Amino acid sequence: MNHNKIIIIGAGLSGLMTAYLLKKKGLEYIILEANSRIGGRIETVTGTSGSTMEMGATWFSNPHQHLLALLAELEISYFKQHTQGVSLFETMSFVPPQKFEISDAEESSYRIEGGTIKLIERLVDEVGVDTIRTETKVSSIKELSDCLEIIDSNGVVYLAAKVISTLPPHLLVQSITFEPSLSTSIQSLAKKTHTWMGESIKFAVEYKKPFWREQNYSGTLYSQASIIQEMYDHSNSDKSGFALKGFLNGGTYTLSQEERKEKVLLQLTKLYGDETANYIAYHEKVWREEPLTFLPYEQLVLGHENNGHPEYQKALLNNKLFLSGSETAVKNPGYMEGAIVAAKSIATHF
Template sequence: MKKEKVILIGAGLCGLYTAYLLQKKGIEVLLLEANTRIGGRIKTITGTTGVTMEMGATWFGNQHRHLLEVLNILELPYFRQHTQGISLFETMSFVPPQKFEISDSEEPSFRIKGGTAKLIEKLISEIGMQHIKTQTKITAIKEDNNQLIVIDAAGNSYSADKVISTIPPNLLVNSVVFEPNLPDAFIQLAKKTHTWMGESIKFSVEYTTPFWRQNHYSGTLFSQASIIQEMYDHSTADNSGFALKGFLNGGTAVLSLEERKEKVIAQLTTFFGLEANDYVAYYENVWREEPLTFQPYEQLVLAHQNNGHSLFKNPLQNGKLYVSGAETATQNPGYMDGAIFAAKTIAAQF
């Protein structure tokens, strides 16, 4: 019996875990990734002090059972997010922030020890790098008899019995030409499907000491008035590296990196004192400027819009093309748990 060959588009968490599951079933897989790096919206960077900082997917909780199951199978340890100390909530720029404490009885959130990229690295080692091809941007998918021909930007073609796309649906229909055309109802749905992380600007500030902890602050901050909208302590599990990390106001994408950095340090100095100005480095990731992740919408698309839509369940191109990814998950869409659930859902059909 001929071994079925499946091509996966996108080597993010969903693509990698789908490949892992299909290989367990004895199916031959090839992952094609447009970027130079593997991981998609999981992007861990390491500072000069050795602290790991997440520019993409970070937290998960006890409700994310699919992800927790995978971490257990792959023997990847995780730890509880630090929340002890005084947290701040700023409602207006001319009023001092309110102080509050997060109770230990609150539902915890977790981070993977050594960074979220540990999950990506583990899956790569399980799948084998020989089954993954980076810098391979797909531009066309054509039906040819009982196969699909996948063509990249360099003109290379790859044939497969089945193709699974795990990139955001809006990006898929705007960057890949299909022959024959996809159904119009699907195209319109994909264009109106929210891409997770797309509007996010993530930032991190690296420090040599956790001065906020020493001053009895948790590092947790919420603001409706300043550039930092949400922030948390981002020190390593073993407390050998220290950082503060969170989300900036999405509207500040129009500013330069230097302008955003200046506003971030000013806000931190106002709230935590002059020690905040003694930082090692500032990092950020404006996800709307990542063309291999985010495609601007043609019209207003709201957060969560059409994520997990039932139409994503149906294979296209005579049952040979599957559309997956975190946005298509019917459970926790957009989250790492959703990416895992989407992978399990697709793999179960093979």
């Protein structure tokens, strides 16, 4: 049996940032992560051409001051999202798309050079890869007199004086059993707390060259008419790889990947011409099929509903269990900024 001072559940941005802050305070911790992959809702895929494509978190902007400060501290570079050229807005499938240009005066969105995964990799360097137990899915938490007993899905038992969960609250109450049970009010609140982007489908199409830029298109597309709902140029900042990337209509999770891909290429060909067919690879991620992020809600839960709720700021199980994760943040919940805000708030308890 392992006896620990602090256990952090989840090695996404919140869990890693919490560990980073605890380490700065000289505290000992371990992180239990169910997946074999570290990063949670941050996942960068590198294509065969070297193109780095975000299947999860991508953009941030100047109001995200905690994230910008962290990037500066960890010496991680970022760059402005490419928006120059003609952008398209499809309102209906039977009318041509409206064309518009995005003004330079608009608030810029930024992306991390080399992919958002760079932030995760730098934090892992800081917190120590040896403190992270991957493929360790917490299945139950029991309160003992002076500590919490955690059991993982392999039956391994851990004891900890304090436990910080960074799971989205809805996932936490659906996938971990508690003894004694959490109060019915916190359970019903968590069941009605939205997990940001949990229902989303991301896609990317990788190309040898940015043919859309050559035709003076920005690669930005908004559509209410077809499978791609939102899309942007997703080329690497150093022009070492090129892609178009965005979100598909979430309802198309019922289709097969081949069916979605066919519809994506059809829409792109209609808008940008035959060069669309000369792609290197098609990538996608259906987040609602990731049970370590999303489980279906019992009832309709609106985007960001109950995010940052005051109840999440209170410790549970006699000050032994803390709820964290982006959805608990009092500012910018659901976003990377929220994950950092939540970690900073939890760290003040230690």
